[in-house]
Structures are given as structure tokens and as C-alpha cells.
Amino acid sequence: MNQIKIFSPATVANVSCGFDVLGFCLDTVGDEMIIRKTVEKGIKITKIDGFDLPLETKKNVAGVAALAIYEDAKPDCGFEIEIYKKIKPGSGIGSSSASASGVVFAINELLGKPYNKTQLSDFAMKGEAVASGSEHADNIAPGIFGGFTLVKSNQPLKILELPTPSNLYATLIHPQIEVKTAEARNILPKNIPMQDAITQWSNVGSLVHALHTNDYPLLGEALQDVIVEPHRSKLIPHYNEVKKAAISNGALGSGISGSGPSIFSLSEGIETAKKVEQAIQEVYTKTGIEFYTFTSKINAEGIKILSSE
Ligand SMILES: Nc1ncnc2c1ncn2[C@@H]1O[C@H](COP(=O)(O)OP(=O)(O)OP(=O)(O)O)[C@@H](O)[C@H]1O
Numbered sequence: 001m002n003q004i005k006i007f008s009p010a011t012v013a014n015v016s017c018g019f020d021v022l023g024f025c026l027d028t029v030g031d032e033m034i035i036r037k038t039v040e041k042g043i044k045i046t047k048i049d050g051f052d053l054p055l056e057t058k059k060n061v062a063g064v065a066a067l068a069i070y071e072d073a074k075p076d077c078g079f080e081i082e083i084y085k086k087i088k089p090g091s092g093i094g095s096s097s098a099s100a101s102g103v104v105f106a107i108n109e110l111l112g113k114p115y116n117k118t119q120l121s122d123f124a125m126k127g128e129a130v131a132s133g134s135e136h137a138d139n140i141a142p143g144i145f146g147g148f149t150l151v152k153s154n155q156p157l158k159i160l161e162l163p164t165p166s167n168l169y170a171t172l173i174h175p176q177i178e179v180k181t182a183e184a185r186n187i188l189p190k191n192i193p194m195q196d197a198i199t200q201w202s203n204v205g206s207l208v209h210a211l212h213t214n215d216y217p218l219l220g221e222a223l224q225d226v227i228v229e230p231h232r233s234k235l236i237p238h239y240n241e242v243k244k245a246a247i248s249n250g251a252l253g254s255g256i257s258g259s260g261p262s263i264f265s266l267s268e269g270i271e272t273a274k275k276v277e278q279a280i281q282e283v284y285t286k287t288g289i290e291f292y293t294f295t296s297k298i299n300a301e302g303i304k305i306l307s308s309e
């Protein structure tokens with residue numbers, strides 16, 4: 001195989017209570033990438049379509065992630081990368097992570113799959129760090145593994161695959177403002193009250209249990225964030241109204257997607273998710289702020305191969 005085209009999906013990190021550890025994979029939105037072997041050694045980004053991002057290898061998360069796997073594998077060839085970007089950078093649905101995960105997945109395929117998914121996530125994290133200023137795998141893991149994932153530890157990297165309830169749908173709204181992950185991390189407190197920690201870890205445990213037992217009401221109860229949301233929700237206009245509209249129209253719960261500004265809601269069944277999407281659109285239409293919404297099933301597969309030659 002000399003060339004591969006892949007779909008690298010958008011992802012939702014944190015999932016309310018699981019800051020830096022929980023994430024899930026979306027299906028309807030994602031980037032496409034073409035990666036091909038070259039005789040000339042090294043990593044080159046030859047095209048970025050859609051958004052104005054650096055072509056320079058060491059300034060682009062895709063380039064840095066590609067270098068991480070390339071320097072470890074030491075293959076007898078180089079790689080060039082084309083990125084067809086559909087996920088807006090700074091949207092909170094894992095734009096940078098889709099590039100980092102996609103490229104390492106593709107290079108691994110071109111090399112004959114010498115690495116496992118955890119090793120690929122480790123390489124991708126090196127790229128993600130360029131965007132956010134810290135290494136975290138909560139967007140990368142759901143992209144590479146698919147479904148819901150929990151990052152048990154970063155060093156050594158250990159990722160747990162959680163079950164994906166088949167009738168669970170995510171509705172996303174992306175207000176057209178940019179929140180940089182690095183900035184959204186800087187506003188967080190360094191210490192948290194014990195009572196908040198207790199509430200949060202009770203919710204993380206409950207959410208994992210709910211996924212294992214298909215307990216939708218418990219999943220809804222667990223979608224609470226008493227630590228990060230109070231600080232970051234201030235960066236998102238009409239955040240509380242969106243949440244209220246989603247929940248009063250049947251959503252199990254809502255929260256900030258990654259570091260925002262996107263807001264996610266989870267619903268049981270596509271009909272409810274579509275009703276939630278409409279209610280959220282009504283809230284935002286009145287504000288005059290540009291936005292887009294979409295509803296997606298949870299993508300249990302993760303990154304997909306579109307073609308290869
Ligand atoms: N290939 C790339 N794709 C997207 N962003 C990139 C890429 N390479 C570098 N960047 C930089 O990364 C930053 C966007 O990443 P950031 O983590 O802030 O957003 P995000 O990935 O959409 O959010 P989140 O991780 O919260 O879902 C921008 O400053 C952008 O210039």
C-alpha cells in the first residue's frame with residue numbers, strides 16, 4: 001500500500017464529569033486526509049484545504065504526530081500529507097486531535113500495522129500537545145478506539161474502552177466563536193474543594209456504570225460537572241439557556257464539548273435527539289450569533305479507511 005485516504009472523526013472530550021479522561025467519538029463530522037509514501041525521506045504537509053493552518057511540519061499537530069511515529073519506526077521512505085479539514089479549529093470537537101490521530105493511524109496502515117492503538121494514541125498525543133500546551137488523550141482515544149473511552153493514565157498511557165449504548169445520540173451546537181484550548185485550560189483553578197471532588201468522582205463512576213448497564217436515566221444523572229463547567233461556561237454565550245432547552249426537550253443531559261464553545265447533549269433515540277437539536281436552534285436563532293448544529297450517532301468504529309492503493 002502506497003497511499004491511503006481516511007475519515008478522522010470529530011470527538012467530544014470530558015463528557016461533563018470526566019475532565020481530561022472521558023471522551024466519545026462522533027460520526028457525521030470529521031476531516032479527510034490522504035497520506036502517501038514518498039521516496040524522499042521525512043514528513044511533508046503538501047496541502048491543507050478548508051482552514052488556514054500552518055503547513056510547516058513542526059507547527060502543525062499532524063506534522064508533529066507524524067514525526068513521532070516516523071522517528072520511532074525509522075522507515076525507508078518518507079510521507080506526504082494532505083488535510084481536508086472540515087472540523088473548525090478551536091471548535092471544541094477535537095479539530096487538532098482529528099489531524100493528530102488520523103495521520104498516525106494512516107502511517108501505521110502504510111507501514112503494515114506494526115503498532116497497537118495505545119501506541120498510536122501515544123504518538124498522536126505528541127501532536128495534540130502543540131495545540132493545547134499539554135499532553136492529554138481524551139479526544140485522541142475515542143478517535144483511535146471509537147465509542148466511549150476512559151484514559152486511565154497518561155504515563156504509561158492506558159486507555160479503557162467503554163461500551164457504546166446502541167440507541168444513544170449526540171446533538172452538538174457550535175456557536176461560531178473560537179475558544180483556544182490552551183486559554184480555556186489557563187482559567188481553571190489549581191485546587192478544588194473536597195466536596196466538589198467527591199461529587200465529580202461519584203459522577204464519573206456512575207457514568208461508567210450507566211454505559212455498562214445501558215442505564216439511560218443514570219447516564220443523565222451523571223452528566224454533571226461541578227469543577228470545570230462553572231468557569232468555562234462563562235466563555236460560551238447563552239450556555240445555560242441551551243442546556244435548559246435541551247433537557248426540557250428530553251435530552252439526558254448536556255455539557256461543554258471539550259474546552260468549548262461547542263455544547264453537546266446526549267439523548268436516547270434519534271427522534272428525541274432531533275427534537276433537542278430543534279430546541280437548541282430556536283435558542284440560538286434569537287441571539288444573532290452564527291452557529292451550526294448536527295446530530296450524530298456514537299461512532300463505535302473510530303477512524304475509517306475510505307480508500308487505499
Ligand atoms: N492540523 C491542525 N488542525 C487543527 N488545529 C491545528 C492543526 N495544527 C495546528 N493547529 C492549531 O491548534 C489550535 C486548535 O486546537 P484546539 O485544541 O484549541 O482546538 P480544538 O482541537 O478544536 O478543540 P478541543 O480539543 O477542545 O476539541 C489552533 O491554534 C490551530 O492553529
Ligand SMILES: N[C@@H](CCO)C(=O)O
Pocket residue numbers: 013014019020021132136138139181184185258259
Ligand atoms: N480535556 C481537554 C479537551 C480539550 O482538548 C480540555 O478540556 O482542556
